[in-house]
Amino acid sequence: MSSPVIDITDLSKYYGKTRGIENINLRIDEGEIFGFIGPNGAGKSTTIRILMNLIFPTGGSARIMGMDVIRDTKKIKMQVGYIPSDASAYSSMSVHEFLSYCIRFYEVHNGEQRISELSELFELDLNRQITDLSLGNRKKVSIIQSLLHSPKLLILDEPTTGLDPLMQSVFFELLRSENKKGMTIFFSSHILGEVQMFCKRVAIIKGGKIIKIEDIDNLRKKQLKKVSVEFRDHMITESFGIQSVENVIAGPGNTLSFMYSGNINELINFMSGKKIINLMIEEPSLDEIFLHYYKN
Amino acid sequence: MNRNLFLKEIRRNVFSLTIWMIVITLLIVVTMSFYRTFMENQSKVVGMLSLIPKGALQFKGISNFNDLLSVLGFYSANNVIYMMVLGSIFSIVLSSNILLKEEYDKTAEYLLTRPITRSEIFFSKLSVLFTNVFLLNIVTALAGFICMELVMKGPFSIRAFIILSLYTLLLNILFGSIGLFISTLIKRAKPITTFSIGLVLIFYFIFTLSKITEGAAKIGFISPFRFANVDATNPAYTINIWHLAYFIGISLILTGLSYRIYKRKDIYT
Structure with missing residues (x-):
């Protein structure tokens, strides 16, 4: 070597x-x-x-x-x-x-x-x-x-x-x-x-x-994304029933923000059944990645 | 020593050195041009000087009014002390910036990441400092010598002139080593030019005070100016071996300490 x-x-x-x-x-x-x-x-x-x-x-x-x-x-x-x-x-x-x-x-x-x-x-x-x-x-x-x-x-x-x-x-x-x-x-x-x-x-x-x-x-492979969705109707955090979603935070109005590390197609399929006003998928900041992967 | 760095630093300082040479040389030329007028009106001038307290003249190396009548006494009293002060300011400003400037200009990261050791950097910069101080002293001393030759009304001691010039050089080198030492102590780089000039002026003020105030004679020993004897018309005028040891010793100690500190200094930009 x-x-x-x-x-x-x-x-x-x-x-x-x-x-x-x-x-x-x-x-x-x-x-x-x-x-x-x-x-x-x-x-x-x-x-x-x-x-x-x-x-x-x-x-x-x-x-x-x-x-x-x-x-x-x-x-x-x-x-x-x-x-x-x-x-x-x-x-x-x-x-x-x-x-x-x-x-x-x-x-x-x-x-x-x-x-x-x-x-x-x-x-x-x-x-x-x-x-x-x-x-x-x-x-x-x-x-x-x-x-x-x-x-x-x-x-x-x-x-x-x-x-x-x-x-x-x-x-x-x-x-x-x-x-x-x-x-x-x-x-x-x-x-x-x-x-x-x-x-x-x-x-x-x-x-x-x-x-x-x-x-x-x-x-x-981890492909972590930061997702922010504004729904037309009220959406409770618990009803957000798909895999690979973490750190869900309720924002103003009907907005939910969360970290998503799964297959992006699954997320889009899930969203297609909802009435959405705005959807934003972005790269998380380093701090968010660190918090996600290494908080323990 | 690194030739590339040495030449770059010499080029960088050549403008400043030239300005200082011109200013000090002009000062000498202007002052010495009054010598003949002074000699023609010596009785009036001596009468006027007799009104000035003795101590105020002593710090300029005038122990007797007749000292001023010789060209060397006139040169010593009217030029040398200012050559010492201005030369020391030039020297301390240059030395306090020569290493530190790389840090506060944020160029140290380029210099220190070249294949060059800190020892090479230090000694290259030190050589630049000495070269500048030597050149300033040689040119201004030569200007003084030529002026005296042109206006003299009788011979003067070349030996005494050389000793005077040597004291000026030693004092300038000492202040150079003080500036270098202080700059290596600065952890977060910032310009210290004002502080350096202030230090020379404070030492000069202490020296002046010790000469004109009888009770303050002892505090004069704090000041390096105290050890530079400018009484060139004194027949026993010679270089004091203890004073020589003081200048060389302090300069070597401060330069050595600066080298040690710089070799292990964390450089931030």
């Missing part, structure tokens, strides 16, 4: 008495696209910041490609690309100056060519000042700088914030192509949809602890 690209053992971080993360254990294998999902403040960025040696752990250890993230940080970063959640860069520089500055840290021979290729792909004007860029364009700069040296591992912290849907699609396509060439991807997000779409395995973190590591296929 090959050694994992990321190997985290009992990793903890406390900020004084405040918990950041607690006894995190995680193992990501070579070539994986691994999702790391949780609500804001769950500990995703803390874990990533330890991996990138921005902050130091209170306990436990983390290794990347078999190397210690504190002791061997320079060697690790030669082979790792990182997209931070906050896409700030040196405002006094132009995009080209910044990317050239970034690439000079690596032993890359075709740096300028790589800058041109990636900036063309993301339709980014290299001559613009970073301070003049919109959030979306700053994000593009952030993405490009992470890929310049063709890293073996890419760590992404909320990478799609600010990117328009078209660019998100270009970005995911590029990641898939890099993954096929062997790049391992560690993808942190609070958006379940993009993790489900892109990743093969996912770790769910909440309150600083990993509560589940699951294959995306298993998560998909």
Whole structure:
């Protein structure tokens, strides 16, 4: 069995008495696209910041490609690309100056060519000042700088914030192509949809602890939906007699909201026999998913 | 040290350094241009100075009015203390921002995720600080030297001039290390420029107070300005080995502590 690209053992971080993360254990294998999902403040960025040696752990250890993230940080970063959640860069520089500055840290021979290729792909004007860029364009700069040296591992912290849907699609396509060439991807997000779409395995973190590591296929099978129905007539909660309905809450008027994890056709069949004014089926928030699956 | 980072930082600071050089050089040129007028009207000026309390002149290194008649005494009394204050402000502002700016500008996440160790970052930035402080001191000292050569009415001691310049440099480096140390103590990054400038001015104020108030002489030892002797016209003027040890020792200790703290500091943006 090959050694994992990321190997985290009992990793903890406390900020004084405040918990950041607690006894995190995680193992990501070579070539994986691994999702790391949780609500804001769950500990995703803390874990990533330890991996990138921005902050130091209170306990436990983390290794990347078999190397210690504190002791061997320079060697690790030669082979790792990182997209931070906050896409700030040196405002006094132009995009080209910044990317050239970034690439000079690596032993890359075709740096300028790589800058041109990636900036063309993301339709980014290299001559613009970073301070003049919109959030979306700053994000593009952030993405490009992470890929310049063709890293073996890419760590992404909320990478799609600010990117328009078209660019998100270009970005995911590029990641898939890099993954096929062997790049391992560690993808942190609070958006379940993009993790489900892109990743093969996912770790769910909440309150600083990993509560589940699951294959995306298993998560998909659960297909949890949040349903809100406004009936014409009064409907009592108990008469709502179909399987896979949970957490039924009566709202104003004749509205009922509930979580549904069964076959969607069964639900529609049931609804077709009722007089309905309004029906809304949507993705539940992460908190709702956590409450549904992991309340016990 | 990382060459890429060093060159980027040098480029980033070149404008600020140039402005400071121009301002201090202009100050020296303007002040020294009064020297000949001063010499032509020395009896009137000395008469006027005799009305000023002795202590108020002492802090500028004037123990005797005749000191002002020599070009070095004039230069020392009218320029060096301001070169020390302004140079120290330049140095502390630069040093207090050189690491911290990456944090509050949120660029630290880019820098620290490159293949570069914290030691390399620290020493690259430290080299930038020293380079800037050295260049400022060399250019302004050279401006002072040229001005004295142009306006002098008699020889002056180059040795004393070099010692004066060395004290200025040591004081600037000490304030640089103070700024660096304070910046590493800041946990949640925010600019500390105002605080840093305030610190230099407070130390200068303490030094001035200790010189003009007999009862406050001892508090002067809190201030680094107290250890920079500007009495250049004194025939026994030399570099005090204890003062030299003070400047080098404190600078090394603060820089060493800053390095230790930075190596283990959690960086937030």
